[in-house]
Amino acid sequence: MYDLRKILEDLVNERIDIDEAVKRIRLFGIENIENMIRFDISRHLRRDVPEIVFGEGKDVESLARIIKEVTQQIGRVIVSRLSPRQIEFLRRLELDNISIEINDRGRIAVARLKNYTKPFYNCRIGIVAAGTADIGVAEEARVVVEEMGCRAIAIYDVGIAGLHRVIEAVKRVKEEDVDVVIAIAGMEGALPSVLASLLDIPVIGVPTSIGYGVGGKGKSALYSMLQACPLGLAVVNIDNGVNAAIIASLIGRRIALYRSKC
Numbered sequence: 001m002y003d004l005r006k007i008l009e010d011l012v013n014e015r016i017d018i019d020e021a022v023k024r025i026r027l028f029g030i031e032n033i034e035n036m037i038r039f040d041i042s043r044h045l046r047r048d049v050p051e052i053v054f055g056e057g058k059d060v061e062s063l064a065r066i067i068k069e070v071t072q073q074i075g076r077v078i079v080s081r082l083s084p085r086q087i088e089f090l091r092r093l094e095l096d097n098i099s100i101e102i103n104d105r106g107r108i109a110v111a112r113l114k115n116y117t118k119p120f121y122n123c124r125i126g127i128v129a130a131g132t133a134d135i136g137v138a139e140e141a142r143v144v145v146e147e148m149g150c151r152a153i154a155i156y157d158v159g160i161a162g163l164h165r166v167i168e169a170v171k172r173v174k175e176e177d178v179d180v181v182i183a184i185a186g187m188e189g190a191l192p193s194v195l196a197s198l199l200d201i202p203v204i205g206v207p208t209s210i211g212y213g214v215g216g217k218g219k220s221a222l223y224s225m226l227q228a229c230p231l232g233l234a235v236v237n238i239d240n241g242v243n244a245a246i247i248a249s250l251i252g253r254r255i256a257l258y259r260s261k262c
Helices: 004-012 018-028 043-047 060-074 084-092 132-147 160-175 191-198 219-226 241-261
Strands: 030-033 037-040 052-054 076-080 098-103 108-113 124-129 151-155 180-185 203-207 233-235
Touching: 004 018, 052 060, 060 076, 060 084, 060 098, 060 108, 076 132, 084 098, 098 132, 108 132, 124 132, 124 160, 124 241, 132 151, 132 180, 132 241, 151 160, 160 191, 180 191, 180 241, 191 203, 191 219, 191 233, 203 219, 203 241, 219 233
Parallel strands: 052 076, 124 151, 124 180, 180 203, 203 233
Antiparallel strands: 030 037, 076 108, 098 108
């Protein structure tokens, strides 16, 4: 596989011409893992977000190959939505010069080259979860926010059944000068709209699949968030902590860019 720096060095030193450089750069973006998995390894260059693999449904052998090959190519890969069996497999997996951090509750793992350094941006993302049953999705989001180089401020168990807890969470968000809030809730999913009515920053609602009976498994929470009255609330799909984290972090990093110029 071609290395982007080497392609550019060869072009500058006239070892290859422009047409050959274009050809190699186009090939650079795709990694073929044992003729089974085609990986877009240049996505992080285009979007400046970590490579995130959806673990659900993948066999453990494929996961091991993906982690090894992608980490060697770009330094880091995140694997989300892991099953208990996959988590135990990754806990025992040993790869040369690669470390794997696992967050059991968030069902998410981060594999890095041992000399890999995470980026850091001066941005702060609040992660507010309504109930303890929502913490799994919140932890998934927290890991991704931190891998995006932002600081995560986690505030858990602030469901609206005890409204005073929400007020305490709002105070903490303001004290920490948070840039964006990710609000996570199941059942009737009211927390994001309450937060959006009290804060002057963007709120991203994440409905979770906590709930039962009519409108259960996150449907009521999703519909409630989509129908919310307060402005400034955006909503992602059920249990999609990863996407909420990416959106919040991209906003936060843009704020950090302008903050650094002030």
